[in-house]
Each structure stands twice: as C-alpha cells, then as structure tokens.
Amino acid sequence: MQEQDYILFEDYLSGALDAVEIVAFENRLQNDLEFNKAYKTYVHASKFLETHLENEEKQKAFKANLESVSSKYFAKEESSKIRFKGINPWYYSLAAAAILVIGFFFAQQFSNPVYGDYANYGTISLTVRGQQSEVLSKAETAFNSRNYKEAETYFSQALKTDTNNMELQLYRAVSLVELNNYNEADALFDDIIQTPSVYKNKAIWYLALSKLKQGDDAASINVLKTLPKDSEDFKEAQKLINKLK
Amino acid sequence: MSQKKIHEDQKYIVGLVENNAFIIQAIYDKFAPKVINYIKQNSGDVSSAQDIIQETIITIYNQAIEKDLKLTCPFDAYFFLLCKRKWLNQLKKTGNKEVTINEEVLSKDDDAQELAFETSLFEQQHSLYKDMFEKLGQACKDLLKATFKIKSMEEVAKSLGVTYAYARKKKSLCIGQLTKWIQESPTFKNLKS
Numbered sequence A: 001m002q003e004q005d006y007i008l009f010e011d012y013l014s015g016a017l018d019a020v021e022i023v024a025f026e027n028r029l030q031n032d033l034e035f036n037k038a039y040k041t042y043v044h045a046s047k048f049l050e051t052h053l054e055n056e057e058k059q060k061a062f063k064a065n066l067e068s069v070s071s072k073y074f075a076k077e078e079s080s081k082i083r084f085k086g087i088n089p090w091y092y093s094l095a096a097a098a099i100l101v102i103g104f105f106f107a108q109q110f111s112n113p114v115y116g117d118y119a120n121y122g123t124i125s126l127t128v129r130g131q132q133s134e135v136l137s138k139a140e141t142a143f144n145s146r147n148y149k150e151a152e153t154y155f156s157q158a159l160k161t162d163t164n165n166m167e168l169q170l171y172r173a174v175s176l177v178e179l180n181n182y183n184e185a186d187a188l189f190d191d192i193i194q195t196p197s198v199y200k201n202k203a204i205w206y207l208a209l210s211k212l213k214q215g216d217d218a219a220s221i222n223v224l225k226t227l228p229k230d231s232e233d234f235k236e237a238q239k240l241i242n243k244l245k
Numbered sequence B: 001m002s003q004k005k006i007h008e009d010q011k012y013i014v015g016l017v018e019n020n021a022f023i024i025q026a027i028y029d030k031f032a033p034k035v036i037n038y039i040k041q042n043s044g045d046v047s048s049a050q051d052i053i054q055e056t057i058i059t060i061y062n063q064a065i066e067k068d069l070k071l072t073c074p075f076d077a078y079f080f081l082l083c084k085r086k087w088l089n090q091l092k093k094t095g096n097k098e099v100t101i102n103e104e105v106l107s108k109d110d111d112a113q114e115l116a117f118e119t120s121l122f123e124q125q126h127s128l129y130k131d132m133f134e135k136l137g138q139a140c141k142d143l144l145k146a147t148f149k150i151k152s153m154e155e156v157a158k159s160l161g162v163t164y165a166y167a168r169k170k171k172s173l174c175i176g177q178l179t180k181w182i183q184e185s186p187t188f189k190n191l192k193s
Helices: A003-013 A019-031 A033-054 A056-084 A089-109 A130-144 A148-161 A166-178 A182-194 A200-213 A217-224 A234-244 B010-017 B021-041 B046-067 B075-094 B110-135 B138-150 B153-160 B164-184 B186-190
Strands: none
Touching: A003 A019, A003 A033, A003 B164, A019 A033, A033 A056, A033 B046, A033 B110, A033 B138, A033 B164, A056 B021, A056 B046, A130 A148, A130 A166, A148 A166, A166 A182, A166 A200, A182 A200, A200 A217, A200 A234, A217 A234, B010 B021, B010 B046, B021 B046, B021 B075, B046 B075, B046 B110, B075 B110, B110 B164, B110 B186, B138 B153, B138 B164, B153 B164, B164 B186
8 A cells, every 4th residue: 555545544534535535435445455455454453543542551550450469369379389388198187186176175165256257358459540549549558457447538538529439338338347337337238239239249248247246146147148159258158157057 | 243141240341441459359269270270280380370360361351441342151161261272372382292181171151162262363463453553663653642642633733743734644654554564464364354
C-alpha cells in the first residue's frame, strides 16, 4: 500500500470524505482484495491502539496487584514445602500420637468453637481510584494492621462518595464486628447478601461469624446453612455447624 | 461467539476487570494447585508454574478488557486448559523435554476448548500488535498515545506543537506502518483473523 492509501483509510474512518469519495472508496474495497485486506488490518490496529493505550494505566495497576497476590501465594507454597522437607517418617507417628493426646485434652477442656478461631481476614488490597486513593490506602493500612476503629472511619468516609461499593461495605461491616458494633454490622451484611454481588457469600460467612462472636450459636448455624455448596467457605462452614450442634 | 449462556463463573472475569484483590486471591486459592501439580508432573517446577499462572491471568484480563470476554463454561476448565497449553508450548520451544499428558486432568468440556482456543488466538494477536507498536519510532508512539488518550486531533496537535493537518497525516502514516509490519509478519500469516 502507498502512503496515500493509509491517509485515505483514516479520512474514511473519521468521516472526512465527501459522498462521491465514499462511493469510490467503497467500490475499491469491494474490487481490490489487497486494498481490502490492508484496510481491515488498519481498522484492527486502530482498535487495538485505542483499547490498549486507553487502558494502559489500568493494566499497570492490575499487574501490580496480581504480582503482589501471586508472590504472597507462592511464598506460602514455598514455606509449607520447606517446613515438611526431610522429616523422618518415624517422627510423624510420634507427632501424631502427641497431637492425639493434646487434642483429646483440649477437646475435653474447650470443645466450643470461638470467633477468634475463624476470624482470619488476611490482608486486603483496595483498588486505587482517583481522588479516593488516599482515604482508601489509609483504610487498607488501618485494616491490615488490625486497627479497626480507624479503618471503620476511613471506610465510612470512602463510602460517602462511593455508596454502592460492596467491597468497602463488606470490610466496613467486618470492622464493625471487630468493634462489637453488631447491629450495624449485621444490617450491612444483610444488605450485601440481598445483592447479586461477588461478595454475597463472604457476607454470609462473616455474618455467621458475627453471630458466633455474639454467642448466638443457633443464629450462626441458621446463617451457615444458607451458604451455597460452591462457595469458598462451604467446607469450613460445615465443620463449624458440626461443632456448634 | 454464538449466543451461549453465560456461566456463573463470569464473576471471576468481572472481578479481574475490577482489579479486585479478593477475586484474584480466590483464583489462586481455588485453581492454582491443579496447575502447579500438572506442571510439576511435566518437567516443570513451582517457579515456572508461578509464571505460567500469572501470564495466563494477564491474558484473560486483557481479553476481558479489550474484547469483553464472556465465559460460557466453568472457569476451572477454561483456566486449566489455558495454563496447560501455555506450558506445553513453552516446553516445545525449549525442546527435548518429555511431556506426559495426563488424560484424567484433561478437560472434555467443548465450550472450554473453544473458548480457550479463542483466548490463545487473542493472545497471539495481542502480542503481535504490541510488539509491532513497540517497534515504531518514538515520534509515532508519542503521537499515537496522545491521539488515543486526548481524542480531539486539534488538541493533540496543540500538545505536540505541530499543525492539525500534519498531526492527522502523521497518525495515518504511523498506523499505516503498523499495518504494514503486521501484514508482513509470519505470525499474522498463521493467524487467520
């Protein structure tokens, strides 16, 4: 193709041709196979550039987030492997016997499961979006360092401008449970459970933990039973139900 | 793609697009162990599994952002197939490694096969376009970046200190150069797009 052809493609795409030129252009598209192929590739390349360049920043943020989750996940993989490396099988039976004895003792003493056994929220990482980024990063730091009072304040602040953000609502509710502010927390969980969001099942699980913390085992069991089979915490929930019964 | 029912696992795709750490974590917890096992059984180690998984997630993310990916099968089957193919391709490139294909873990889901195939086409096309864009001269790259970010050609011309007519012409020629290289590349000839 000549330089002139590429200029023509752009003029056609941006609507800079007059009626007669458009007819001539479309005729050539139909009759000249090479011209047609080059035009199609030109359109694809333009589309690619548009989405690729427009989303460049977003893609960078995504990669950073992904890398952080990946390295944490694989660090865990490695450490669990190292811990079990090179242990004489004989020790396993000794260890198993010891665990049985200790386990039996503990089972007798403290058979009731408590909130602390399950309240493992891990570390959170919130998407940075425009003006909210400072509040969000403060919320994230406070939550990850278990400073729930501060975290709750920042989540509330962020939610003022991003009212429907389910992720923030979920973490705010978790912070409220930690602060023993159950009524507000449970109401928030209920709201999230009513939505079709991806946080629905997490909200059910955390609501059950909230009930557990409040000492209301029956309510906790009822909530746990609503957790769908394919949810992440289903197995854990079944174990908890059995312990609570 | 035909009008197929969207699978409920679309939530993972949505979560990736939203850059939701919660969902990314869930993808690792739920789907990574199977991939790691497969790669370990086939001449690889944990660190190659880490790279394969990460690259696969980035491809899915790109396709979701650029082509509005709709999942018509379980995420598990789709993700595993993509990781597996990527790993087998890598082994082929480095050569002489023996590969045992474990039939039990192969997916028999047709939708997953089809979707994984589409994704690998997308990936090849995407990396071809990206490589060719990187080959362009700095002036072209700057102009195209400005064009697709600012949108208005008048403003682009102003920001680069050139005339409007020059900016327009230059844009066509830069995309033209890209078009030419793409058409000439052997990868493009193999890809029937």
